[in-house]
Amino acid sequence: MRIAVLSGKGGTGKTTVAASLALVTTNSQYIDCDVEEPNGFLYLKPEFSRSSEVKVRVPLIDESICTHCGACARICQFNALAVTPNRVLTFPELCHHCGACSLVCEAGAITEVDRRIGVIEADAVGFAVQGRLDVGEPVGIPILDDLKIWIEPGRTAILDCPPGASCAVVHSLEDCDFAILVTEPTPFGLHDLKIAAELVKTMGIPAGIVLNKAGKDNSIIETFCTEQNLPILLKIPYSRQIATDYSNGILPVQASSEWAYLFGELAAKLPGLAQGVKA
Amino acid sequence: MRVIVTSTGPTIDSPMDPRFGRAEYFLIVDSETMKATAIDNASRNASGGAGIAAAQAVIDARVDALVTGHLGPNALNVLRNSKVALYEGIHSSVEDNLNQLKAGQLKPVATGGQPQYGQGGGMGQGGGMGQGRRGGQL
Numbered sequence: 001m002r003i004a005v006l007s008g009k010g011g012t013g014k015t016t017v018a019a020s021l022a023l024v025t026t027n028s029q030y031i032d033c034d035v036e037e038p039n040g041f042l043y044l045k046p047e048f049s050r051s052s053e054v055k056v057r058v059p060l061i062d063e064s065i066c067t068h069c070g071a072c073a074r075i076c077q078f079n080a081l082a083v084t085p086n087r088v089l090t091f092p093e094l095c096h097h098c099g100a101c102s103l104v105c106e107a108g109a110i111t112e113v114d115r116r117i118g119v120i121e122a123d124a125v126g127f128a129v130q131g132r133l134d135v136g137e138p139v140g141i142p143i144l145d146d147l148k149i150w151i152e153p154g155r156t157a158i159l160d161c162p163p164g165a166s167c168a169v170v171h172s173l174e175d176c177d178f179a180i181l182v183t184e185p186t187p188f189g190l191h192d193l194k195i196a197a198e199l200v201k202t203m204g205i206p207a208g209i210v211l212n213k214a215g216k217d218n219s220i221i222e223t224f225c226t227e228q229n230l231p232i233l234l235k236i237p238y239s240r241q242i243a244t245d246y247s248n249g250i251l252p253v254q255a256s257s258e259w260a261y262l263f264g265e266l267a268a269k270l271p272g273l274a275q276g277v278k279a
Numbered sequence: 280m281r282v283i284v285t286s287t288g289p290t291i292d293s294p295m296d297p298r299f300g301r302a303e304y305f306l307i308v309d310s311e312t313m314k315a316t317a318i319d320n321a322s323r324n325a326s327g328g329a330g331i332a333a334a335q336a337v338i339d340a341r342v343d344a345l346v347t348g349h350l351g352p353n354a355l356n357v358l359r360n361s362k363v364a365l366y367e368g369i370h371s372s373v374e375d376n377l378n379q380l381k382a383g384q385l386k387p388v389a390t391g392g393q394p395q396y397g398q399g400g401g402m403g404q405g406g407g408m409g410q411g412r413r414g415g416q417l
Contacts, residue, residue: 073335079328082335084360091353094328138327 001274002157004176004205008192010163012182013212013236016246018160019043020253021180022127024260025267027155031147032130033172034162035118035140043251046128048121054131054143057112058092059101066109072101093138118143122150144171156270165195173200177274179207180233185218193221197228206276208233210266233273234266280310282380283337284373285347289317295368295376297348300329306373307340310381313374330354337363346376350388359390 005018019040022030032038041048059072059081070083080094081101092115102110118133118140129150131143151157161172173179179200183193193209200207209225211218214235225232236242236252245255252259285302286293291313296302305318318340322332330350334357337345344364358365365388368376379385 070339079322079325079332079335082331082338082357084338084357085362087360089357089360091328091331094331
């Protein structure tokens with residue numbers, strides 16, 4: 001079973017929820033899909049003993065065969081090639097690794113070569129797995145593809161998604177059985193929750209809400225959830241104690257048995273929710 | 280001489296567009312007759328690599344010179360590998376830019392000597408020494 005934790009808005013508590021759930025779920029895997037800035041390790045404190053480089057295929061031009069016809073530059077949708085009268089320039093950081101350039105090259109002057117863009121790191125038992133994009137690289141999607149290879153059948157994978165609702169989130173969500181949308185009772189929280197809710201709906205993934213930083217009046221989120229028929233699975237109060245613990249690398253489930261129990265209850269509901277049982 | 284000037288409009292009296300990759304139009308002007316042909320900049324709204332695509336368009340147009348505002352590093356890298364002469368334009372009409380070019384008044388764009396090919400080029404010398412000064416109250 002694959003559970004995605006996403007939010008739209010950054011800083012609502014995705015990592016708190018995802019890492020907490022991973023800790024209280026038996027036979028789980030925590031998969032940090034926020035490859036631009038993975039941070040689950042700060043709380044789970046795994047010892048990463050395994051790693052694999054993430055590589056993409058980018059074009060390499062053989063200038064001795066190249067006729068400078070320009071077909072590769074014309075077919076490239078990402079402007080990753082330019083053909084000058086006597087030389088082809090490649091811009092590997094713009095390449096999306098589709099291979100179209102080598103397909104259209106009639107002279108056969110293009111081969112594809114490996115280029116590292118990041119790394120996957122995992123602990124010995126595969127409980128904590130994270131993808132990390134190298135500094136300066138703009139496209140992390142291929143890392144997400146590689147991350148999913150580390151998800152083991154029969155285990156419950158909790159995917160800590162990147163913020164926003166862009167390609168990286170869509171890619172993380174693909175093949176997930178249920179989505180937990182983490183939000184906060186603010187106009188920004190609601191704004192981005194709407195986008196996230198629309199995304200999971202479009203992708204046909206059942207979803208529920210964790211309302212973090214809940215206060216006395218949470219109607220801004222509650223009204224939306226009622227309208228959209230989205231169950232609120234858990235409310236985490238706006239609490240100085242939780243924030244203090246978090247800043248010290250301690251999750252609510254580690255700090256109090258009450259939170260361990262509440263997250264445990266949520267974890268127990270997930271298989272049913274993933275199969276469409278009402279919360 | 281055939282010159283491309285980046286332009287905010289399709290006619291020679293339009294202001295020069297200081298953007299290169301995201302310019303509205305490329306105006307191909309014959310410097311003798313001052314006859315202009317406008318090309319719509321197809322890469323204006325590209326999500327990335329607009330400068331590279333624009334440089335490709337300039338090369339494909341087989342012109343002798345380019346007058347524009349600012350060339351980014353990728354565009355410069357492509358254009359260095361062509362015979363197109365590069366000039367920094369002035370904030371005025373395309374026509375004024377052409378007249379200045381003919382009068383030898385436009386500044387050539389520094390191409391940094393030897394061309395650098397695509398990715399991986401780029402050398403720089405970083406200098407910089409600072410002397411800290413504490414505020415007077417300390």
